[in-house]
Amino acid sequence: MNQQAYESGKLAYKSGDWFGAVTRLADAAAPGEPSGEVDHLRGNAYMKLGQFDSAARAYEGALGDASYGKRGALQCNLGRALLAAGRADEAIPALSVAVSDASYATPYKAYLALGAAYEQVGDVRGAGMAYRNAAIDEANPAPAAALSKLGSCFMRLGRAVDAVEAYRTALDFTTPLESQNQIWCDLGLAYVAANRMNEAVDAFAHATADGTYALTPEAQASYDAARKAVASIGERRQSDTDAFLAAAGYGGGYDPLDPMGESGELMPSPEDTGFFSVTEEDLMAADKQERKVRRKHRHTGLKVLVFLLVLLVLAVGAAVFAYVRGYGWPTQEAVAEELFEAKSSGEDIAQYVVAGTSASQIEAMSDSLPTGDVTVTVSGCDRSMTDSTVYLTAALAAGGEQDYTVELRRDGISWKVVSVTPEYASAGGTTANE
Numbered sequence: 001m002n003q004q005a006y007e008s009g010k011l012a013y014k015s016g017d018w019f020g021a022v023t024r025l026a027d028a029a030a031p032g033e034p035s036g037e038v039d040h041l042r043g044n045a046y047m048k049l050g051q052f053d054s055a056a057r058a059y060e061g062a063l064g065d066a067s068y069g070k071r072g073a074l075q076c077n078l079g080r081a082l083l084a085a086g087r088a089d090e091a092i093p094a095l096s097v098a099v100s101d102a103s104y105a106t107p108y109k110a111y112l113a114l115g116a117a118y119e120q121v122g123d124v125r126g127a128g129m130a131y132r133n134a135a136i137d138e139a140n141p142a143p144a145a146a147l148s149k150l151g152s153c154f155m156r157l158g159r160a161v162d163a164v165e166a167y168r169t170a171l172d173f174t175t176p177l178e179s180q181n182q183i184w185c186d187l188g189l190a191y192v193a194a195n196r197m198n199e200a201v202d203a204f205a206h207a208t209a210d211g212t213y214a215l216t217p218e219a220q221a222s223y224d225a226a227r228k229a230v231a232s233i234g235e236r237r238q239s240d241t242d243a244f245l246a247a248a249g250y251g252g253g254y255d256p257l258d259p260m261g262e263s264g265e266l267m268p269s270p271e272d273t274g275f276f277s278v279t280e281e282d283l284m285a286a287d288k289q290e291r292k293v294r295r296k297h298r299h300t301g302l303k304v305l306v307f308l309l310v311l312l313v314l315a316v317g318a319a320v321f322a323y324v325r326g327y328g329w330p331t332q333e334a335v336a337e338e339l340f341e342a343k344s345s346g347e348d349i350a351q352y353v354v355a356g357t358s359a360s361q362i363e364a365m366s367d368s369l370p371t372g373d374v375t376v377t378v379s380g381c382d383r384s385m386t387d388s389t390v391y392l393t394a395a396l397a398a399g400g401e402q403d404y405t406v407e408l409r410r411d412g413i414s415w416k417v418v419s420v421t422p423e424y425a426s427a428g429g430t431t432a433n434e
Contacts, residue, residue, distance in 0.1 A: 001035060002028050013041050021045040022054075034061075036068020043077060052085035071097075072104025073434040080113045088120035099133070108137035108146070109434065115149060124367060125422055128153035132424070135169075144173040148183050151190065158364030159421060160193035180206070181213035192222045197233075200226040326383025328413045333378045335415045336390040336406040340376045343369040354409050354416035365420050372397030379403075386410050387418075 009025035012018075022045045029035035043058035059078040062068060079095035082088070095117060098110035111134035118127035131153060134146035151166035167187035174180050184207035191200035204223040207213055215223060322328075330338070339352045343366060350362050357365075375395040382389040390406040403423040408415040 036065030072101030
């Protein structure tokens with residue numbers, strides 16, 4: 001090693017002369033000579049200059065020096081350089097190696113970059129897992145950024161309630177020097193998606209309270225919609241007359257001034273039947289004929305009638321019992337399996353989703369489902385009369401398994417899907433180089 005060039009390059013690096021650093025450090029090692037420390041510094045300087053491909057080559061050279069060590073940090077920096085160069089597919093393997101290095105002291109840095117890489121390739125679930133791991137890393141001094149990004153992933157997956165919790169936790173972990181305005185705005189959007197309008201109004205108000213933050217058109221529209229919803233709810237007060245009638249026991253839509261008016265159960269009109277034009281002779285003749293028929297069919301007819309009534313009562317009882325206990329047809333398990341099969345075969349999943357679900361929510365639900373040849377195994381089902389939960393495991397086409405929780409709501413005697421939630425094993429923007 002050319003020690004003079006190395007020391008000169010280190011001095012330029014420390015003074016922030018990135019161009020001088022890469023120039024002098026290039027002369028520090030002979031061609032083919034492994035020098036992990038020199039290449040590490042060169043890679044960092046190239047990153048500062050925005051020459052990301054050159055930085056990646058320098059980090060790869062440093063990794064070639066087995067005696068240098070620091071493999072976790074180097075793999076992380078390599079991944080970040082590839083990510084900055086627009087090579088997210090290549091960045092993911094390098095960052096995955098970095099987070100698996102037990103000797104790497106700051107894996108949250110690699111997890112943050114890994115989340116960004118997964119987002120670039122469109123893997124929202126993978127990004128969410130990476131951001132969650134970055135947030136729970138005890139070495140992370142500022143987990144608010146990772147939690148905020150986790151909330152964004154939850155929103156894209158249609159899991160607004162989980163997004164709310166992620167954003168609220170992010171607010172708890174912000175430092176005094178960090179602005180909370182963006183997080184409050186994102187929390188407001190999550191509250192709107194979760195149909196919690198009062199809390200949404202409060203969150204948007206916090207975001208704009210100091211006057212330094214301007215809502216985006218989408219956020220402003222959500223803020224306006226939330227305020228209108230809250231105002232509308234406030235206007236639905238019970239009138240004094242309604243309150244008086246309810247206190248008097250005339251609730252449930254019963255009108256004491258018109259007890260049979262809107263129900264349709266009116267007294268039959270004489271003009272609608274022939275009852276009031278029947279003569280006494282007609283009534284006597286009809287009664288005589290009726291007694292004759294009753295005597296003829298009294299025993300047989302009564303037995304048949306009783307038998308049929310018993311069967312009817314048993315059938316109705318069984319149906320009511322099954323309905324109350326949460327049974328239907330198709331079953332909850334069958335509906336959940338058909339949903340995954342529809343996704344695997346490229347069919348529209350809207351037919352399996354509860355009515356009233358927006359197109360964006362259906363799209364987010366579809367994004368959370370696995371693609372390709374997937375084998376689904378149901379592991380359990382919690383049933384109730386109106387809502388049920390199915391737990392299942394999908395054997396993925398690319399290998400491995402993923403657990404899911406499917407929430408369903410009764411639709412007649414059948415069931416429709418409300419939400420699909422991937423379950424993970426644990427709960428829970430890069431700047432400087434290492």
